[in-house]
Amino acid sequence: MNLQQTDPQIAELIALEAKRQESTLELIASENHVSRAVLAAAGSCLTNKYAEGYPNARYYQACGYYDQVETLAIERAKQLFNCKFANVQAHSGANANLAAFMALMQPGDPFISLNLASGGHLSHGMKLNTSAIFYKAAHYELDPKTETIDFNSVRAKAKELKPKMILCGYSAYPRMIDFAKFREIADEVGAFLLADIAHIAGLVSAGVHPSPFPHCHVVTTTTHKTLRGPRGGLILTNDEHLAKAVNRSVFPGSQGGPLMHIIAAKAVAFHEALQPAFKTYAQQIVKNASALAAALTQRGYRLTSGGTDTHLMLVDLRAKSESLTGADAANALEAAGIIANKNGVPNDPRPPKFTSGVRLGTPAITTRGLKESDMETVANFIDRAMMNKDNPDALAAIRGEVAAFAAKFPMPH
Helix, strand or coil: CHHHHHHHHHHHHHHHHHHHHCCEEECCCCCCCCHHHHHHHHHHHHCCCCCCCCCCCCCCCCCCCHHHHHHHHHHHHHHHHHCEECCCCCCCCHHHHHHHHHHHHHCCEEEEEEHHHHHHCHHHHCCCCCHCCCEEEEECCCCCCCCEEHHHHHHHHHHCCCCCCEEEEECCCCCCCCHHHEEEEEHHHHCCEECCCCHHHHHHCCCCCCCCCCCCEEEEEEECHHHCCCCEEEEEEHHHHHHHHHHHHHHHCCCCCCCCCHHHHHHHHHHHHHHHHHHHHHHHHHHHHHHHHHHHHHHHCCEEECCCCEEEEEEEHHHCCCCCHHHHHHHHHCCCCCEEEEEECCCCCCCCCCCCEEEEECHHHHHHCCCHHHHHHHHHHHHHHHHHHCCCCHHHHHHHHHHHHHHCCCCCC
């Protein structure tokens, strides 16, 4: 029996969600639209099997095809990021980070990272997260004038604390990361360097953003976002000893059986990312982000750090309207068919529940085929929605316009 016959309620909700995605513009920087091929692998019969362990070293029988699938995923990941070792089993980016922490540190060891409020991630030492509960987290800062990484702060904090690890890579940072400069500081204090490239992995793989290799000891990432694969994690290294430590930290250290249907979908996504068309796609992501940033600046919005080098931008709403919060903006945008998320800005006086900013990204709309010339239209939708946040009729009218515009750009097949 098919899903509609077995569970019409779930079938209807999935159909409604598909319609929502088709009729809206997805500007959440950490989201994307996968291909039908990735969806097919993720929804395959590979979900039926336990495959604890690694290729040719499984706990269960009948894992021959799973060994081949995982080996393909590993080899493609290594080729994509030009590295020697890859673990494709991490269920998520947070799981990948946990495994990397376990491989590089002992419980209680100190590390430094950018804090969450300045653009870091929950798994980079937020006080309620495992990363701060089992390890000693401290934070370097952004330059208050440029809102970019303050390497004087990184060096000072590293020399003061002598951390076991320095973490770079962020969730709301719009500028390129200087991995070489981070490695220089890590070497000065004898620390490991870990890069979390979850947001920029697709840009890195396509050569649009500098690679963390050979500078970083270990690299973690998600496989969605700019990489345009299924939701999952990935860990990379060039060090054989660290690769063995990472594998032990994933299984049996922090996970049991791998999600083999998702690993198959990762393999498909890596294959897609190895094609010449993906490089063109990644270049277009950055072109679109730059064009959208310029269009918003022209409309009176302030972008943190003055713009973007990547796929995302952080919009400080106070320059446009002192009373407009990130929560207000995100709600108004959703009502108008523009999907974004509220986000704190550096030194934000508002609490995380409200924020003074929104984070915008172009991976998903670029997947649908939008180009630089379309960013004026998108910026106009955004501006009108924010300025009409208290006018439901106006938001509904914009919603209709957005749906008609989105219909010109079909979802990937």
